[in-house]
Amino acid sequence: MAPKIHIQRYSGAALIPFIPDLARLRIEVFRDFPYLYDxxxxxxxxxxQTYINNPSSVIVLALNGEKVVxxxxxxxxxxxTPELQRxxxxxxxxxxxxxxxxESVLDKNYRGLGIGVRFFEEREAHADYLGGFKxxxxxxxxxxxxxxxxxxxxxxxxxxWNKRGYVKHPELHxxxxxxxxxxxxxxxxxxxxxxxxxx
Numbered sequence: 001m002a003p004k005i006h007i008q009r010y011s012g013a014a015l016i017p018f019i020p021d022l023a024r025l026r027i028e029v030f031r032d033f034p035y036l037y038d039x040x041x042x043x044x045x046x047x048x049q050t051y052i053n054n055p056s057s058v059i060v061l062a063l064n065g066e067k068v069v070x071x072x073x074x075x076x077x078x079x080x081t082p083e084l085q086r087x088x089x090x091x092x093x094x095x096x097x098x099x100x101x102x103e104s105v106l107d108k109n110y111r112g113l114g115i116g117v118r119f120f121e122e123r124e125a126h127a128d129y130l131g132g133f134k135x136x137x138x139x140x141x142x143x144x145x146x147x148x149x150x151x152x153x154x155x156x157x158x159x160x161w162n163k164r165g166y167v168k169h170p171e172l173h174x175x176x177x178x179x180x181x182x183x184x185x186x187x188x189x190x191x192x193x194x195x196x197x198x199x
Contacts, residue, residue: 005070005110006063007118009126012052015059019048021068022059029105033150034143036180054079058126062106062115070106072119074099074126077137084139087172087193093135099127101138120164124196138166139174139191149182166194 010018023044030037051057054075062070077085077098088098104119127133140157143150158168172193177186 004064005113005115007115007122008061008063009122010059010061011057012055015048015052018059018061018068018071019045019052022048022071025068025071025107026103026105029107031181033147033154034141035178036149036182038179038181038183051075056130058123060119060122060126062110062118064110069110070104070115070119072104072123073102074123075102076100076130076133083174083176087174091171096132097134099123099130099133099136101136103138116160117164134197136166136196137172137193139172139193141176142190142192161194165196167196168192168194 015022020041023041026044027037027039027041030039051059051073056079057073057075060072060074061068076096077088077100078095080100084100085095088095101120101123104116106115106119124136127136161168170192172195174191174193175188176191177188179186
């Protein structure tokens with residue numbers, strides 16, 4: 001029998017009780033290919049503070065009872081970092097019209113239940129609630145096909161994203177620093193944006 005999952009949007013201080021669980025889940029999920037992220041609880045808790053401090057942000061939680069099994073984050077691009085804003089400014093976008101879906105993480109035991117679809121629906125609904133956005137976007141890391149940690153059963157999510165109405169825009173690209181599992185220090189990773197237009 002499939003577990004009964006409750007999906008709920010949270011913003012601001014309402015997120016505080018969930019921060020430790022969210023930090024642990026992000027580290028667990030992002031260790032896998034293609035991110036291979038070697039994270040720490042201290043960094044994650046500081047990172048998630050961004051969403052507590054921003055009244056326009058949203059985190060969509062997937063809860064099994066009181067257990068956080070998934071989370072998806074978003075906020076207006078105008079409030080994001082310069083690394084993420086630069087490709088849009090360079091290509092003539094008005095940042096006030098762009099809503100950025102930061103990431104989604106989901107415990108692997110709860111995949112295939114439609115939660116990923118709900119994450120997109122809830123973040124887009126939050127963008128509609130805020131109003132004024134013509135574009136919704138996210139970005140993903142680009143890894144070489146022959147990467148040594150690429151698993152045989154790895155399937156890119158391109159088809160899933162296309163079905164949600166998102167299109168890859170290679171002209172919108174940036175890089176982001178983090179430490180891979182096999183690295184001694186942070187290195188820059190290429191990131192490409194996907195967009196859904198005309199909200």
